Amino acid sequence: MTAGSVHAMSPQEVVERALAASKADGQVAFVVESSEANLRWASNSLTTNGAMRSRQVVVVSFVDGGAGMAAGTVTRSGTPDIGELVTASEQAARDAGPAEDAVPLIGDLPSVGGDWAADPAETSIEVFADFAPALGEAFGEARDRGDLLFGFAEHSMATTYLGSSTGLRLRHDQPTGRVELNGKSPDFGRSVWAGAGTRDFRDVSVPDLAADVARKMAWSQRRIELPAGRYETVLPPSAVSDLMIYLYWTMEARDADEGRNVFARPGGGNRVGERLAELPLTLRSDPAAPGLEAAPFQVVGASSGSASVFDNGMPTPAVDWISEGVLANLIRPRAWALKTTAPATAAVDNLILEDSTATADLDAMVAATERGLLLTTLWYIREVDPQTLLLTGLTRDGVFLVEGGEVTGAVNNFRFNESPVDLLGRANQAGRTERTLPREWNDWFTRTAMPALRVPDFNMSSISPAS
Amino acid sequence: MSAPHTIDESFLALPLSALTESALTRAVDLGCEHADIRVERIRTQSISLRDARPEAFADVEDLGLAVRVVHEGTWGFAAGVVLTAAEAVRLAEEAVAVARVSAAMNTDRVELAPEPVHEGSWVSAYDIDPFEVPDAEKSALLIELSEQLMAADGVEHVQSACMAVKEQKYYADTAGTRTRQQRVRIHPEFTALTVDRATGQFESMRTLAPPVGRGWEYLTGTGWDWRGELAEIPELLREKTKAPSVEAGRYDLVVDPTNLFLTIHESIGHATELDRALGYEAAYAGTSFATVDKLGTLQYGSPLMNVTGDRTAPHGLSTVAWDDEGVAGQQWDIVKDGVLVGYQVDRNMARLRGLPRSNGCAFADSSRHVPVQRMANVSLQPAPDGPSTEEIIAGVERGIYVVGDKSWSIDMQRYNFQFTGQRFYRIENGRLAGQLRDVAYQATTTDFWGSMKVVGGPQTYVLGGAFNCGKAQPGQVAPVSHGCPSALFENVSILNTVQEAGR
Numbered sequence: 001m002t003a004g005s006v007h008a009m010s011p012q013e014v015v016e017r018a019l020a021a022s023k024a025d026g027q028v029a030f031v032v033e034s035s036e037a038n039l040r041w042a043s044n045s046l047t048t049n050g051a052m053r054s055r056q057v058v059v060v061s062f063v064d065g066g067a068g069m070a071a072g073t074v075t076r077s078g079t080p081d082i083g084e085l086v087t088a089s090e091q092a093a094r095d096a097g098p099a100e101d102a103v104p105l106i107g108d109l110p111s112v113g114g115d116w117a118a119d120p121a122e123t124s125i126e127v128f129a130d131f132a133p134a135l136g137e138a139f140g141e142a143r144d145r146g147d148l149l150f151g152f153a154e155h156s157m158a159t160t161y162l163g164s165s166t167g168l169r170l171r172h173d174q175p176t177g178r179v180e181l182n183g184k185s186p187d188f189g190r191s192v193w194a195g196a197g198t199r200d201f202r203d204v205s206v207p208d209l210a211a212d213v214a215r216k217m218a219w220s221q222r223r224i225e226l227p228a229g230r231y232e233t234v235l236p237p238s239a240v241s242d243l244m245i246y247l248y249w250t251m252e253a254r255d256a257d258e259g260r261n262v263f264a265r266p267g268g269g270n271r272v273g274e275r276l277a278e279l280p281l282t283l284r285s286d287p288a289a290p291g292l293e294a295a296p297f298q299v300v301g302a303s304s305g306s307a308s309v310f311d312n313g314m315p316t317p318a319v320d321w322i323s324e325g326v327l328a329n330l331i332r333p334r335a336w337a338l339k340t341t342a343p344a345t346a347a348v349d350n351l352i353l354e355d356s357t358a359t360a361d362l363d364a365m366v367a368a369t370e371r372g373l374l375l376t377t378l379w380y381i382r383e384v385d386p387q388t389l390l391l392t393g394l395t396r397d398g399v400f401l402v403e404g405g406e407v408t409g410a411v412n413n414f415r416f417n418e419s420p421v422d423l424l425g426r427a428n429q430a431g432r433t434e435r436t437l438p439r440e441w442n443d444w445f446t447r448t449a450m451p452a453l454r455v456p457d458f459n460m461s462s463i464s465p466a467s
Numbered sequence: 468m469s470a471p472h473t474i475d476e477s478f479l480a481l482p483l484s485a486l487t488e489s490a491l492t493r494a495v496d497l498g499c500e501h502a503d504i505r506v507e508r509i510r511t512q513s514i515s516l517r518d519a520r521p522e523a524f525a526d527v528e529d530l531g532l533a534v535r536v537v538h539e540g541t542w543g544f545a546a547g548v549v550l551t552a553a554e555a556v557r558l559a560e561e562a563v564a565v566a567r568v569s570a571a572m573n574t575d576r577v578e579l580a581p582e583p584v585h586e587g588s589w590v591s592a593y594d595i596d597p598f599e600v601p602d603a604e605k606s607a608l609l610i611e612l613s614e615q616l617m618a619a620d621g622v623e624h625v626q627s628a629c630m631a632v633k634e635q636k637y638y639a640d641t642a643g644t645r646t647r648q649q650r651v652r653i654h655p656e657f658t659a660l661t662v663d664r665a666t667g668q669f670e671s672m673r674t675l676a677p678p679v680g681r682g683w684e685y686l687t688g689t690g691w692d693w694r695g696e697l698a699e700i701p702e703l704l705r706e707k708t709k710a711p712s713v714e715a716g717r718y719d720l721v722v723d724p725t726n727l728f729l730t731i732h733e734s735i736g737h738a739t740e741l742d743r744a745l746g747y748e749a750a751y752a753g754t755s756f757a758t759v760d761k762l763g764t765l766q767y768g769s770p771l772m773n774v775t776g777d778r779t780a781p782h783g784l785s786t787v788a789w790d791d792e793g794v795a796g797q798q799w800d801i802v803k804d805g806v807l808v809g810y811q812v813d814r815n816m817a818r819l820r821g822l823p824r825s826n827g828c829a830f831a832d833s834s835r836h837v838p839v840q841r842m843a844n845v846s847l848q849p850a851p852d853g854p855s856t857e858e859i860i861a862g863v864e865r866g867i868y869v870v871g872d873k874s875w876s877i878d879m880q881r882y883n884f885q886f887t888g889q890r891f892y893r894i895e896n897g898r899l900a901g902q903l904r905d906v907a908y909q910a911t912t913t914d915f916w917g918s919m920k921v922v923g924g925p926q927t928y929v930l931g932g933a934f935n936c937g938k939a940q941p942g943q944v945a946p947v948s949h950g951c952p953s954a955l956f957e958n959v960s961i962l963n964t965v966q967e968a969g970r
Contacts, residue, residue, distance in 0.1 A: 051561050100520050129568070180940075182750035443940075
């Protein structure tokens with residue numbers, strides 16, 4: 001059975017009907033056909049699970065009311081009446097008033113979309129046919145060791161069909177998978193984590209994840225209390241990804257140009273061209289990055305400072321945000337690009353940080369540490385001061401003391417206060433870049449590849465008694 | 468106050484009975500010991516303005532159905548968006564298939580605490596359905612209010628947003644419960660920004676008005692004075708930009724309810740969710756220091772501390788007549804005279820703990836998601852004859868008064884937290900002595916609540932709240948309210964955030 005078979009109309013037909021029903025000056029219509037399956041477990045046993053299918057129909061109408069082009073978006077799930085949907089979005093545009101981000105819609109372009117005619121891709125609970133029994137075995141092994149396993153596995157598939165009154169017909173299939181495995185002692189006093197992002201679960205090895213958890217549980221046998229303070233700290237790729245994602249979400253050109261984010265330059269303008277990192281670090285997005293493939297065009301339901309409904313269908317080629325340590329680009333919709341005579345750039349749903357000269361893996365970086373902390377993940381990251389992009393948050397599921405190149409025990413958790421921009425400036429070693437799963441933000445962002453970073457003076461502001 | 472509303476005919480006209488019959492019959496035929504079906508329609512309208520000009524207008528309606536089963540002691544769940552009898556049958560079958568795949572991993576047999584059978588309809592308390600107000604009228608009011616702020620001296624930018632939600636929910640289960648509900652909620656907010664180009668310094672100030680379970684009347688004078696608040700913001704912002712940076716150290720802290728609600732949410736609300744205490748959220752939202760072995764003995768805070776959970780407060784964002792397992796809304800004690808005495812639970816957890824009944828805390832944020840234990844309105848009770856905020860401040864020799872929430876973060880066991888606010892004032896000899904900049908307060912939950920020395924009276928009580936409480940995997944978002952008075956906390960650690968940034 002295909003996902004479309006429960007609907008009377010195919011997603012492509014829905015897009016064509018919506019475009020045909022338009023009485024506006026322009027229209028973008030897109031259908032997102034999605035399916036998802038998930039398993040969740042706690043204390044070596046299943047807790048919740050589910051399988052879900054959904055169709056979202058989005059119509060963005062553009063109406064010129066004389067004073068300028070206005071936009072309105074109406075979204076309905078399932079099998080809405082297309083005529084009513086189109087009429088509602090046109091009314092919404094008329095009611096909204098002229099849009100500041102109005103520019104002509106994207107028209108003739110080299111094709112960046114996939115096979116328009118093909119059925120949507122689909123996933124189901126069967127994606128876990130091998131995973132679930134393997135996890136059951138891992139539960140058994142954990143029980144034998146006296147440990148508890150907690151975690152979550154999810155696989156989703158979203159196929160987007162985007163059409164426009166200017167002739168665009170773009171399609172993208174987006175598989176997204178993630179798995180998190182958390183090990184604890186029965187009193188919850190020791191806690192460790194392993195996680196992975198995946199496109200299809202074929203590359204997920206439960207035994208490997210379980211072995212990672214078992215290794216960190218063994219490291220946690222010896223408990224060491226350390227006070228708050230600044231420590232030499234090795235941040236593994238997952239922790240780096242959560243900090244870099246926040247930095248990426250803040251890279252809005254308009255905010256910077258208006259003087260209201262960390263990328264604003266005192267005296268006016270933005271910091272593009274300024275060196276942010278001493279190491280030759282490049283932060284980039286690339287829709288074709290192997291294993292991290294993401295949509296190569298823009299799909300926008302509602303405008304913001306960093307995206308515009310007028311830019312729907314805009315190609316999103318590979319872009320360097322930071323190039324060899326220097327701020328190279330900010331996220332800039334076309335309308336703001338025109339106003340500021342700067343290039344239009346769009347966010348891509350993946351993020352890669354790399355130092356092309358790096359050779360060390362995480363183990364080698366630990367081995368080269370005389371005395372320092374090795375983190376596992378970061379948690380509850382929130383902005384404290386937008387001026388410096390100061391973030392606060394917690395270390396979670398494994399702070400290890402490294403002495404003489406060896407892990408010698410597990411340290412209490414800390415609350416940190418740090419800015420990712422400052423960390424880039426202070427990092428004195430980066431490791432080899434590898435695919436990693438962000439801990440804090442993986443509900444929204446899973447496609448990252450990051451190095452470990454060594455920071456000589458990471459600010460652990462206070463102790464957290466949590467484990 | 469207009470006449471009470473009824474549930475929209477267009478929702479009641481959906482084939483609710485036919486879907487129920489098809490799904491539940493199929494589930495029983497497949498051997499399920501329990502099955503329920505939810506049909507949900509959630510309409511969300513988001514209007515955002517940048518510098519008083521339209522930025523985005525989006526209207527989203529999510530309509531779907533979900534079948535949840537207990538099959539041979541294991542949960543199964545399936546959701547879809549096509550409202551036909553055939554699809555309801557397919558979802559029942561898929562939910563059972565999910566239960567079968569999951570059985571290999573399940574060692575704890577699922578059983579549900581009993582609940583009386585309910586049959587009925589309920590609509591939340593609001594005057595004007597925001598979706599009955601013409602969109603142009605809504606945009607016009609938001610533009611007018613934003614322009615008022617934008618026109619003030621020193622205000623360079625204004626960010627405005629209003630989110631309105633209408634949630635309609637039908638629930639039926641194999642025990643015979645059939646409930647229909649309609650809730651309305653709204654969250655307007657306005658933020659003024661000022662930028663000093665020369666130094667590169669920028670500062671912002673946001674309205675304190677909380678999101679509430681009300682309709683469009685909230686923007687036109689019922690429950691909040693928007694024009695009054697917007698008129699004060701420019702001068703408050705100007706004062707904030709000129710304020711001295713705080714000297715880090717320990718201070719007596721008077722916390723306004725517009726800030727304290729979020730501290731309650733993070734350090735009491737989440738910490739007294741039984742699923743967290745039992746470890747169900749251990750890999751994600753976290754666990755709790757308030758473990759079940761401490762129930763009845765844990766000194767959570769000072770003896771002045773009394774906290775209740777409820778699903779009944781008028782205009783509360785967590786208020787319902789029945790939860791997503793058909794359990795009637797209730798009110799109960801969580802902290803009594805400073806001691807932990809209760810948790811928030813759902814039916815499965817109530818059974819596990821040997822409780823006679825769930826207190827009605829199951830909630831799913833849409834038809835797509837399975838219900839999990841979600842937060843009730845968790846509220847700190849005022850002292851019956853307690854002082855006003857001014858009287859509390861008058862009793863402080865050297866301290867800080869914080870108003871409005873901003874940044875928040877707490878650890879995975881709900882011990883260590885750090886909050887900032889919209890405005891911090893220095894208190895000197897019982898009087899406010901101007902604003903301070905760069906302030907954050909940091910504490911451990913039981914130390915903080917243990918240091919509560921004065922609790923304000925009912926005249927200081929405000930029902931705050933949030934639309935965006937996150938929990939569970941897959942992630943779910945829930946709205947929740949928290950009522951509280953002003954209160955005084957002694958000897959709280961105050962950080963200077965510029966120093967924290969190493970500047």
